[in-house]
Amino acid sequence: MADPLYLGAYASLKERIEDGTWAEGDRLPTQAELTADLGISAITLKRAMDMLRDEGYVTARPRRGTVVTPRAARTRPRAEVPTIGYVTPSMDDVFGTPLLIGLARATQGRANLTFALSDGVRAREEEAIEQHLAHDVGAVILLPTTSRWIAPAVLDLAARHFPTVIVDRTMAGLPVSTVTSDNVAGGRMATEHLFQNGHRRIGLVHSASPVSTVDERRAGYIRAHAAEGIRPDPAADLAEVHSMSAEPQADAAQDVIALRAFVADHPSLTGYVVAEYRAAVLLARAAADLGRRVPEDLSIVCFDAPDPSLDPRLNFTHIRQDQERLGATAVELALNQIAEPGAIDKVVIPVSLIEGRTVTGLPGSGTGT
The missing domain is CATH 1.10.10.10 (Winged helix-like DNA-binding domain superfamily/Winged helix DNA-binding domain)
Structure with a gap:
């Protein structure tokens, strides 16, 4: 035959x-x-x-x-296990390092892991993806710089049904697997915690970064207000923290000046939901410059925070993302696609509220101080 x-x-x-x-x-x-x-x-x-x-x-x-x-x-001899390439804008102990630990632990004995930093630059993100592909990786895990621009390399991966997992971003309409934290629930949880402590006038502070995580946290903040029967004040929403953007338009000192002006202009706000930890640090610094103490005069709930044993002064009440689980789940989704091309899944990981020392109950809240 x-x-x-x-x-x-x-x-x-x-x-x-x-x-x-x-x-x-x-x-x-x-x-x-x-x-x-x-x-x-x-x-x-x-x-x-x-x-x-x-x-x-x-x-x-x-x-x-x-x-x-x-x-x-x-x-060269072919590897007995696949190689998974990871591309991320940055990495530190607040967000990124625990996620990498989750990736590393989940790949032990099952896959090789390589990673590259894009530094939040789109061209470098593209280059890092192409370098991984040139080295015959079996899957790509990507934490994109932005949710509002999809790298041509990612579009190509999706078109070819190449095993691809997007981490910490919601990419509407893109046929790839994703794993994210429940950021909407986190934003609502942070706001409700302030309501439960008697705060009725709550501000929102976040960066101008075009990422889905910030949008989702803001949505949670709005939903918590709706559930409480309170209309959020649009003027209490500050999206002008620029030093943490992928391509910063200001440094931290300039952001503190802007935050100081915002706090001074909104003396009735007693609590803040802050979408990023570093913005919360800058907000606390700006409040201190005005003689307002945290939490005695101003309560703050943020997302993510380092272990308070590293610096007890920065023991923020915060929404904790299970970063190791994010990383481990990304590996599972990648391996699933290697074994079964075209196996697309969307996973949302629950978050939790960790109480620190940056929230106090107002008189009449029944929570104490």
Whole structure:
């Protein structure tokens, strides 16, 4: 019986690579050109190309197409476990390091893990994704710089059904797996905690970063007001903290000046929900400059915070994201897609409120001080 057509196509393409018709780094002809040349269908060509990729002869590059890999890459032993590439804008003990720990623990004995920092720069994010793909990763886990711009490399991954997981961002309409914290619930929980402590005039402080997490936390803040029968004051919503944006438009000192003016202009606000920990630190500094103490004169609930044993003065009441679980879940979603291409899932991880020393009960709240 004759060999299946895709095996003949595979053999023909492989021969052209080995005899130098296509040299290392050359881009292969387009799908239309190859199917016409070989007299086969697009499905048959795909099976042949998949075999060449599996054996390391070619690799897909965003915006370039399929290219011939170096000979050394074809002869090296193939890994027994897949490699997962992780790309993130930044990493520190407040947010990022615990997530990486979750990734590392979940991949032990199951996958190799590599990671790259984009520093919040779109071009570097693109470059990091392409570098991972050039090294034959089996999946990409990405914490995008923004939710309102999708890197062309990510669109290409989605179009090819390449195993991809987006972390900490909601990407509407993009057919990839995602894992996020329940930021809406977190925003509501933070606001309700202030209401329960007698605060009725509550401000919201967040960065101008175009990310879904901030939008979702703001939505939770608004829902808590609605449930309490209180209309939130639009003037009490400050979105002008710029030093934490991916591409900062101001430094921390300038943000403190802006926050100081905001607090001074809104003396009736007794509590604040702050969408990011560093913004909460700046807010506390601005309040201190005005002679307002935290929590005696101003209560603050933020998202994420370092271990208070590192600095008891910064023991913020905060919404805690289970970052290690975020990382571990991202790995599970990536491995699921490697085993079953096209297996898309959306996972939301619960959050919790951790009481610190930055909230006090107002007289009549029944919570004490």
